[in-house]
Amino acid sequence: MEKVNVYEKLSTFSDYWSPKIVGEMSDWHVKLVKLKGEFLWHLHENEDEMFMVIKGRLVIKLRTEDIVLNEGELFIIPKGTEHMPVAEDEVHVMLIEPKTTLNTGNVKNERTKEHLEEI
Amino acid sequence: MEKVNVYEKLSTFSDYWSPKIVGEMSDWHVKLVKLKGEFLWHLHENEDEMFMVIKGRLVIKLRTEDIVLNEGELFIIPKGTEHMPVAEDEVHVMLIEPKTTLNTGNVKNERTKEHLEEI
Numbered sequence: 504m505e506k507v508n509v510y511e512k513l514s515t516f517s518d519y520w521s522p523k524i525v526g527e528m529s530d531w532h533v534k535l536v537k538l539k540g541e542f543l544w545h546l547h548e549n550e551d552e553m554f555m556v557i558k559g560r561l562v563i564k565l566r567t568e569d570i571v572l573n574e575g576e577l578f579i580i581p582k583g584t585e586h587m588p589v590a591e592d593e594v595h596v597m598l599i600e601p602k603t604t605l606n607t608g609n610v611k612n613e614r615t616k617e618h619l620e621e622i
Numbered sequence: 623m624e625k626v627n628v629y630e631k632l633s634t635f636s637d638y639w640s641p642k643i644v645g646e647m648s649d650w651h652v653k654l655v656k657l658k659g660e661f662l663w664h665l666h667e668n669e670d671e672m673f674m675v676i677k678g679r680l681v682i683k684l685r686t687e688d689i690v691l692n693e694g695e696l697f698i699i700p701k702g703t704e705h706m707p708v709a710e711d712e713v714h715v716m717l718i719e720p721k722t723t724l725n726t727g728n729v730k731n732e733r734t735k736e737h738l739e740e741i
Contacts, residue, residue: 551648584623
């Protein structure tokens with residue numbers, strides 16, 4: 504059984520908006536992702552989703568407010584809640600979400616990642 | 623909806639081996655806990671459990687090996703796996719585990735926490 508060093512894992516890739524799987528527990532995945540720029544408005548019909556900022560600053564836009572996350576801050580987006588992540592500069596994020604979670608949620612387009620790499 | 627700053631939340635309590643709930647997603651809890659000293663050998667029959675070290679150094683003893691976790695390192699203990707956390711000095715930990723998870727697992731004694739505080 505292996506531990507995961509999130510800093511080390513984050514140093515192994517540089518692409519944005521492409522979550523990598525680093526662990527699993529029951530039907531949930533632990534993922535790491537680098538974000539920069541704007542994503543798209545979407546929601547996850549059935550999945551709550553946790554964002555935790557490892558490095559940098561992330562804004563999670565909701566329809567009602569902006570949630571600003573700095574290092575050591577986490578936010579759980581309840582299922583059914585429209586959101587759009589925005590990163591002015593590069594941000595490193597840990598995601599914890601059900602294995603069924605698609606990055607673009609209810610939207611499918613060229614940014615959708617159907618198959619995630621395990622690192 | 624509120625974000626959670628783990629450093630700020632950790633500054634609000636000082637007792638050891640008493641996990642506090644800081645978030646929930648579906649049937650899972652996000653908890654923070656401070657550990658110091660030895661816990662006890664136990665296992666969780668039905669729950670995978672994630673430990674992530676926020677500050678300090680934690681040893682998770684397994685029957686087969688010791689897993690040493692420093693800041694930014696996480697480890698998922700599969701259900702059914704005997705383990706004993708040991709912290710030589712104070713360590714701050716984030717736990718992510720099903721809501722059904724009891725801190726002492728299959729053991730019930732004076733260290734068992736039946737009802738966890740939400741902070």
